[in-house]
Amino acid sequence: MLRRQLLAGCAALAFGLAAAGGAAAQDVFKIGLILPMTGQQASTGKQIKAAVDLYMAQHGNTVAGKKIEVILKDDGAVPDNTKRLAQELIVNDKVNAIAGFGVTPAALAAAPLATEAKIPQIVMAAGTSIITERSPYIARTSFTLAQSSEIIADWAIKNGIKKVVTMVSDYAPGADAQKSFSDKFTAGGGTIAEAIKIPLANPDFAPFLQRAADAKPDAVFIFVPSGQGGTFMKQFVERGMDKSGIKIIGPGDVTDDDLLPNMGDQVIGTVTAHLYSADHDSAKNKAFVEAFKKANNFRPNFMAVGGYDGMHLIYEALKKAGGKTDGDSLIAAMKGMKWESPRGPMSIDPDTRDVIQNIYIRKVEKKNGELYNVEFATFENVKDPVKAAKK
Amino acid sequence: MNDISPKLVAGRLVARAHWHPLEFLFWAAAFASIWLLPGKYLILTEIAWLGLFALSLDLILGYAGIVSLGHAAFFGFGAYCAALLAKHEIINEPVLALIVSGVAAMLLGFVTSFLVLRGSDLTRIMVTLGVALLLRELANRMGWLTGGADGLQGVEMKPILGLWRFDMFGHNGYVYCLIVLFLLFLLARRIVYSPFGLSLQAIKDNPLRASAVGINVNLRLVAIYTIAAGYAGIAGALLAQTSAFASLAVFDFERSADLLLVLIIGGTGYLYGGLIGALIFKILQDWLSHLTPQYWPFWIGLLLVVIVLVGRERIGSWTLPFRTLANRFDWRRKESFGGGQA
Structure with a gap:
């Protein structure tokens, strides 16, 4: 009797395990996360990875009956690597979506693969306007450089800044930032004294800063990719430019939350326009920052919210598509999706699949002994101006 | 053997x-x-073009004794050539574009070879490094042509010989790379065992004595440097064609340095060193970066130090038992001479 029961139990258990095993193999949704975990852009990778882990810890790893599995790959921000890794993820690991992309060239390199494989490509970091036009399967949860560059131009005109030297990294996002800022700024009556382009790799800002100082502008408009802001600020102060009354303005990449705490008090007063500050005043953000810091020992920056919202977008699209995992259904579900992010309200533009979000004007201040970008003005629901201008 | 007859x-x-x-x-x-x-x-495709690239360095380092830290110059030049030819639809057929890219890289190699003739090893390291840096910066500056730091976007490759498309799974791309590698390997093998190749080895061992026995040292160095540049250019073109992309990373110093590592791992001066080194290097890299996406450079560094400390000759010696075994079955060798294995 006992033996029979035991046998039956064993059989049931074996059957159950087999069923579970079969179900697991079928119902896994794989995300290939390609990030620069080494090299110059490693801080971007670190932030996004931490945010993705946090999102999954908070929201569980099962959505609409699918188990979410993230496969992390390091591309070192080298686009050839990105392309190969994306291809391997699609062909060998059979991922259902690719995500991440620390820099624009990386995102662009993977775009044709997303189109060919018909799977969503979620851009969590790279910020050049054209990216979303390169494949109908791309959706973006980060930002475009033009969004904040136009708004800071607007702010500069209204606050008595007449003459500006622009300094941008010499690659696509830099060109976007430079153009958006200059167009808006000159249209508003300002003058661009000089437009300086800085090499992207291993930049030494000193000679460029000297040229900027020689032009005697009211302010320097600066864009460097996340992670280079610290060096820039240090060299700016070393040359005494902060004391000569030249202001720093720009998109918020330069006073990135990741590096800001170590920049020193000289940066107090720097005004930037950006999508996110760890200091953003909302219950959602307070909870996010607290959980993030607890898990990682460092502060989330705008890259982290890009990763966090990217995961949110995938999760919600899966729910909305009702378990369908093909690229077309998921992208259709993503279009027009609205939600409250730690950065504030945001949505995905149904026409361009690009991000629509609030842009905040912030000033660096000291709060509780730490440096923060404190928001003091809000521009609501900003679309990508480059694409808006094309229409 | 006292009387060594010719x-x-x-x-x-x-x-x-x-x-x-x-x-x-x-x-x-x-x-x-x-x-x-x-x-x-x-990954096999990467191993194939990296192997070809390493073979190219082996031709000048292992056979002619020219140390180069800027071999990526030719690799990158070939890559941009192939990508640009395809992008602007100048030459649509990949094989022809590959040959043109190789010839273009040879021309560049020919021109720069005269710089390499001057001075000894240290000077050569600096000169080759300088040429690569120069080209990288040129490519960065000429953004209208090369796409600058964003890389060359919108390259579309046409089918090989009009028949085989570069498919998503990389099958045709790999077969293509492997065939190119094999053909060029045959050519390299022919070159190094020819009188020309032997004279190169004489130059490597002792340039003074070589010139004393009537070998025109400079001419031969120019020739092999030009050929090696062509090989590197074709390797770069293979990368550009299989990935339909070219970026500034093709000129990176790391690429030249990695290449030297590949050759050190595999051993120089027997042609297979580059191929075996590429195989080991890529597999290590892939495996470690899969295990730990964040800290893999540390482990690869550690392994390389260990490999160099243990001595790369030992890697060659691991195959010794197999080679003796193979020798036993090698009928031709018995007919001519026993042993004497290079």
Whole structure:
């Protein structure tokens, strides 16, 4: 009797395990996360990875009956690597979506693969306007450089800044930032004294800063990719430019939350326009920052919210598509999706699949002994101006 | 052997050029991988072009003794050539574009070879490094042509010989790379065992004595440097064609430095060193970066230090038992001379 029961139990258990095993193999949704975990852009990778882990810890790893599995790959921000890794993820690991992309060239390199494989490509970091036009399967949860560059131009005109030297990294996002800022700024009556382009790799800002100082502008408009802001600020102060009354303005990449705490008090007063500050005043953000810091020992920056919202977008699209995992259904579900992010309200533009979000004007201040970008003005629901201008 | 007659020497050299059974085995395994490893085409493709690139460096380093830290100059030049030819639809057929890119890189190699002739090893390291940096910066500056730091976007590759499309799984791309590698390997093998190749080795061992016996040292160095540049250019073109992309990373210093590592791992001066080194290096890199995406450079650094400390000769010696075994079955060697394995 006992033996029979035991046998039956064993059989049931074996059957159950087999069923579970079969179900697991079928119902896994794989995300290939390609990030620069080494090299110059490693801080971007670190932030996004931490945010993705946090999102999954908070929201569980099962959505609409699918188990979410993230496969992390390091591309070192080298686009050839990105392309190969994306291809391997699609062909060998059979991922259902690719995500991440620390820099624009990386995102662009993977775009044709997303189109060919018909799977969503979620851009969590790279910020050049054209990216979303390169494949109908791309959706973006980060930002475009033009969004904040136009708004800071607007702010500069209204606050008595007449003459500006622009300094941008010499690659696509830099060109976007430079153009958006200059167009808006000159249209508003300002003058661009000089437009300086800085090499992207291993930049030494000193000679460029000297040229900027020689032009005697009211302010320097600066864009460097996340992670280079610290060096820039240090060299700016070393040359005494902060004391000569030249202001720093720009998109918020330069006073990135990741590096800001170590920049020193000289940066107090720097005004930037950006999508996110760890200091953003909302219950959602307070909870996010607290959980993030607890898990990682460092502060989330705008890259982290890009990763966090990217995961949110995938999760919600899966729910909305009702378990369908093909690229077309998921992208259709993503279009027009609205939600409250730690950065504030945001949505995905149904026409361009690009991000629509609030842009905040912030000033660096000291709060509780730490440096923060404190928001003091809000521009609501900003679309990508480059694409808006094309229409 | 007191009386070394020219006939004896000639016979020995001919015997050296014979195909060793292990070589057949190597290439059989390489071509078998097309059917045996269907999920690994992408990494195999990388190994194939890296192997060709390393073979190119081996030609100048292992056979002519020219140390180069800027071999990426030719690699990158070839890559941009191939990508630009395809992008602007100047030459649509990949094989022809590959040849043109190789010839373009040879021209560049020919022009820069005169810089390399001057000075000794240290000067050569600096000169080659300088040329690569120069080209990288040129490519960065000429954004209208090369796309600058964003890389060359919108390259579309046409089918190989109009028949085989570069498919998503990388199958055709790999077969294409492997065939190119094999053909160029045959050519390189022919070159190094020819009188020209032997004279290069004489130059490597002692340039003064070589010129004393009537070898035109400079002319030969120019020739081999030009050929090697062509090889590197074709390797770069293969990368550009299989990935339909070219970026500034093709000129990176790391690429030249990695290449030297590949050759150090595999050993120089026997042609297979580059191929074996590429295989080991890529597999290590792939495996470690899969295990730990954040800290893999640390482990690869550690392994390289260990490999160099243990001595790369030992890697060659691991295959010694197999080689003795193979020698036993090598009928031709018995007919001519026993042993004498290079």
